[in-house]
Amino acid sequence: MEFAFILLAFACGFGAKLLGLPTLIGYLTAGFVLNYLGYKSTEDLQTLADLGITLMLFTIGLKLNVRDLLKKEVWLGSISHTVIWITFVNLVLAGLAWVGLEIFATLDFFTHSLLAFSLSFSSTVCIVKILEESGEIKTRHGKLAIGVLVMQDIVAVLFLVVATGKIPSVWAPLLLLLFFIKPIWAKILEIVGHGELLVLSGFMIALGGYQLFELVGIKGDLGALIVGMIIAKHVKSAELSKALMTFKDLFLIGFFLTIGFSALPTLDLLLTAILLCILIPVKFLLFFKLFLMLRLRARTSYLASLVLSNYSEFGLIVVALLVSLGWLTAQWLVIFALAVSFSFVITGLFYKSSHNQYTKYKDLLRNFEKTERLKEDAYIQPDDAQVIVIGLGRVGKGAYTSLNAIIGHKVWGMDADPMRIKNLTDEGFKAMVGDGEDVDLWENMDLSHVELILLALPSIDDICNITEQLKHAGYKGKIAAIARYEDEIQPLLDAGSDKVFNFFTEAGIGFAEESLHLLPSRNLTNKD
Structure with a gap:
């Protein structure tokens, strides 16, 4: 990997820290700067990025309780938001086409719907990094946000199956055996101790889960998440998560750099990306209203909605697929890369002061709460x-x-x-x-x-x-x-x-x- 990648990543991350900004904003900036200077992404960088995402999903699984996904505020809130958001954005894009904006006018209703679907996802990478840096992964709003992200990942897997025609292998049901060999992994984790073997076992389990799911035609990242969930209750799960944290954070820098390498924008594409980012407050308001309707407290609803208000790297995957199928032109990949990057910056900036924001406006926000509270919010x-x-x-x-x-x-x-x-x-x-x-x-x-x-x-x-x-x-x-x-x-x-x-x-x-x-x-x- 080029030394310039490390140098620019450090310089921009250090600069962001000095300015009191999240370091991920610096890494995103470094990617675009490197692209502007003529550098190209390498296989090594992409490998680090993929490894970072795999380890991140595995560590999420280590902290995830399956019962949290069965709560109404998680599954119903996530599904309702997706349906309403796609309907709303579809109408907005159709309106932009109707007023004569050329880049939207060439698209039909079906393509508008796919673009709206791409924008419905929130970024797992961005959100988890922000919540971990603020120590809020296991808070009420942190667990709610993670639950919504997992539900979105499940929808993403189903979409890729339908869109690509890649049906899981007949051997896929054998993955259920993972639950039966859990005692073997538990015993191994007990024996490996607390040093480098523990870290190595974490890599082995995470990457092993990824490869197993890929072998049977299912998204590998989902495999890393699920094997993490399987061993989540092990006595060493918290220690394993902490041991992998430094590696995960380091590898994820590669992910943020790769976004900047996607393409360099023209002014028209830049303005189009900014136009899509104007919709982000609507995404926030929709999450906030739905969570309140599901009887969550105003503070939980506000913080979860704020951290979920961004666009996802999965949107880039969907758009890349649409481009490869000839349904979209390549310029849309640039637009989405920019919109995703800008949304990361927006979330990083606004969430940094989220608790002070709530304290300032709490009397107003509490007016929207339901009088009947959920049992765990008492x-x-x-x-x-x-x-x-x-x-x-x-x-x-x-x-x-x-x-x-x-x-x-x-x-x-x-x-x-x-x-x-x-x-x-x-x-x-x-x-x-x-x-x-x-x-x-x-x-x-x-x-x-x-x-x-x-x-x-x-x-x-x-x-x-x-x-x-x-x-x-x-x-x-x-x-x-x-x-x-x-x-x-x-x-x-x-x-x-x-x-x-x-x-x-x-x-x-x-x-x-x-x-x-x-x-x-x-x-x-x-x-x-």
Whole structure:
């Protein structure tokens, strides 16, 4: 692979970070710059891009609960949105043809419908990257967005079967055997340990699932997703996901670069792409209204709709197929590549401040909520809580256990992952499902008796956002936070934390202090 690819990707990603923008915007820019400078995409780059998407879908599967797909707000919301969107966009495109825009006037009703269908999908790559960077994959709105994406992927597979005439092999039913060999994979994951063999096993399972589905005529990416779902409940699934994260993020840079290599636009094609992006607010409003009708809270509906409001890389696949069949001219591939790229930028920019947006307009948005709430959206009141630990991963769980040993039942835990909370409550923890960045949660909770809130989260942005939401809710107690790196301490203090603990330093001190208890007191002497 050309060194220029790495150099431009780093430079543009670094520039985006300095400007406070998502790095994916920088990678998209790098692709177009490289294309403008005369570079061409290579097989190596395409391989990295494909591998990144496969690993991403596999890691999604590791975090996905099949029951989430069966919820009405997921399957009905997704299907309803697709049908209404295709109808609306079809009418818009027909209207543009009627007023005489040449590029639309040459298309018939059937082709308009296929273009509308291509625009109905949201980008799995863009959305997952944004949700992972913000630590919101397992939040209520994050799981809703992922569920909708999975439903769209299923529709995509069905479309490709019909459009290409590629019917799955007669051997496809044998894929059901994957569920029966699950104990074998479970045993392997237990034995491989925690080093490079664990990472290698993740690659093997993800790529193996991809190849198996391809062999029987089914989209390989769907195979990576499904094998991830099969082993999602394994005790090492979370560790495996974290181990693959760096590789996945690195390979996905190749995907963003390849979009820029699609083609260079003319002014007419650029304006047409911008015209298609003007429809994105309609996509947002349609998702928002449907989610509210399905009794979701305004905040969940707003955040999920906002992150879903973009166009998908699958649209490029559909358009490329239509071009190969002679139904569209090649210029439409350029238009879609631009529209998809612009939509990524729009989502990246707007979602970055999404929580502040909701806080600002929450009183208006709540007016659209249904009075009857879904059961899992009801607020829990930790009436006797004196201390709340937010984030019940390894650090948060350890903090809860230590505090519980000291002050007993007055400690509560909170985490956005319902499955984690279920497992912990089964173990006897006093824990509740909650998103710390949810201002509605804090405003509906009695915080008068809460004296201390511990923020045991990996993302500094999440901690800062939660601190801000607590201020909005009028919290008067103390806030303690965990920092992974030295340069994170001061920003957390500036954001409002009363005390920040360096995870690695404090862990070493605690380890030393606890270890000293193993020595007889007579052997403890001060030495110069």
